[in-house]
Amino acid sequence: MRPAQAPERTERTPSAPPSFRSRALSYLLEGRPKDRAWQVLDLGVPNQNNLDFFARRGANYAIEDLYRTLEPSRKGQGYDVSRMEALDNLLSFGEGTTFDLILAWDVLNFLPREALALISSRLAPHCRPGTELYALITMEAAIPALPGNARILDEETIGLAGWDGERSRPSPHHTAAVLGEAMAPFVVDKTYLLKLQMHEFLVEYRPGQDPVAKGPIKGGRR
Amino acid sequence: MSNRDDDRKPLKAPENRGGGTGRPATIGASIAVRGELVGREDLTIDGTFEGQIAVKGCLVTIGSQGQVEGEIHAKTIAVEGQVKGNLIAEDQVVVRASGKMEGDIQAPRVALDEGCQFKGKIDMEPGVKKNEATGSESAKGGGEKSPGSGASGEKDDGDSKPASSASEPLKSESTEKDSSAQSGSQPPSGQGQIPQHGSGGGNGNRHKRR
Secondary structure (H helix, E strand, O other), X not given: OOOOOOOOOOOOOOOOOOEEEOHHHHHHHHOOOOOOOOEEEEOOOXXXXXXXXXXXXXXXXEEEOHHHHHOOOOOOOOOOHHHHHOOOOOOOOOOOOOEEEEEEEOHHHHOOHHHHHHHHHHHHHHEEEEEEEEEEEEOOOEEOOOOOEEEEEEOOEEEEEXXXXXXXXXXXXXXXXXXXXHOOOXXXXXXXXXXXXXXXXXXXEOOOOOOOOOOOOOOOOO | OOOHHHOOOOOOOOOOOOOOOOOOEEEXXXXXXXXXXXXXXXXXXXXXXXXXXXXXXXXXXXXXXXXXXXXXXXXXXXXXXXXXXXXXXXXXXXXXXXXXXXXXXXXOEEEEXXXXXXXXXXXXXXXXXXXXXXXXXXXXXXXXXXXXXXXXXXXXXXXXXXXXXXXXXXXXXXOOOOOOOOHHHOOOOOOOOOOOOOOOEOOOOOOOOO
């Protein structure tokens, strides 16, 4: 009788971060301006993938690592909202700078509601009617210590590293209603449900309108 | 040294008097300089510099201990330390993992190594003036394409811009008809070339479209 063979030893390779098909990204690409450069603001960590993606599409690309601005040490220790208000350099761009698209990625999950209002007020001078803010909002009860690292992999796919590990902080449970109220005059325009227990939110800058969310909210499992 | 009475006259680098060690000029870690610096050779800043630097056609490296506040004009700029100000490069700007930058970048190619800190705008078409208000674009005189650019006539769903280069050859995305030469994305050998440090841009993810 043959002795039992030990199972083949397989190489342990780091697993690729979870990715998802993004309907919101497809929607944004379809709606990008055709007659001028796309003005994009990325509020995540600097990322070559994202830079190249937008550079190929002729976009003017700006970056502010929002979470690092709020918590420079990036140790997941939280921050004081009153200190945030005192940050002169928070979302400060040149006068006249306006963006068509703001990528908040998963950062809003790490901010309390009061911070959303502050961020909205700082972004408003740099928005034009129709500016879209893209956000990934979790439905989970707990979140990692720090925001993840989102990369656009292609025109339909986004990878999100950092959410496949330990959950160490309670989630603020932002809902569409919370976003709409806290971030007025931004209004929730579209949502898409993801398998990652997250929603993609497109929040549109609509100055002068009622902060209550308007328009159909679409969902679809991805 | 510039004469304060001739502030309107741009400072000119002296003519190349021959010789030279082949090593970059260096502002050492214990040196602090404030003013205007022009030159025709590669420059490394390990100390502190406040002002304007113009070494067109050459490489400027802000070392890991270096701190610069001001504007830098060069062929290639590598940031390993801290920069507060704008960077204008004829070829490429690289922000290394240890780099911290706040300011705007104008360069045909930009590489952001994973872990770097950056706040500002990136303009990879510095030769084209983009008019946001009117939506028109007009080419400035002297705008040049980077060596890595190509297939400018190809368009795929409006994606006509070639890939930028990272500090490692950039692989095209699956949906892109990108025929830009990967090898062409590297700076030419000789003056102005960034030594490769091994850490490339954070574009390791490749995802095939179903």
